[in-house]
Amino acid sequence: MTKASVEHADFTIERVFNSPPEQVFEAFADPAAHDRWFVKADNWPVAEYSHDFRIGGRESGRFSQDGKVFYFNETIYLDIVENRRIVSAYTMAKDEQRLSASIATVDLIPEGTGTRVVFTEQGAFLDGLDKVEYRREGWEQLIGFLAAELGEKAEVAEA
Secondary structure, eight states, rough: OOOOEEEEEEEEEEEESOOOOOHHHHHHHHHHHHHIIITTTTTTEEEEEEEETTTTEEEEEEEEEESOOEEEEEEEEEEEETTTTTEEEEEEEETTTEEEEEEEEEEEEETTTTEEEEEEEEEEEEESSSOOHHHHHHHHHHHHHHHHTTTTTOOEOOO
């Protein structure tokens, strides 16, 4: 039996988009747009997926690259301020093993005619099965997919 452990870690990713906050927010809120950049962009086969974007709404997905090992995502939306902020709590699992539990915040800050996106995740990474580095890398990739959905290239934000 693996000894139970937890690593608490957080990270923040900032990117500037030319798109206005309303357009960036819509990429999260609209089921078809969200499906393109968040669910299917990395070409993993999707076994099941649901997206209920509202406060108290849930998102869940089951994905597998090989049809043998499945990854599960369960999300609840805790706070949504249209065109400004999205706060969610989510868990990730691999088959029957819980990998992590996190709080994620997406801040959409007007910057000129564009948007500064500030993504912050505070996570509990469980039993050495996941690491903050892996999660950050995954979100960096997702933000790149978001940029493509918006028809642009995301620029690294100046600190």
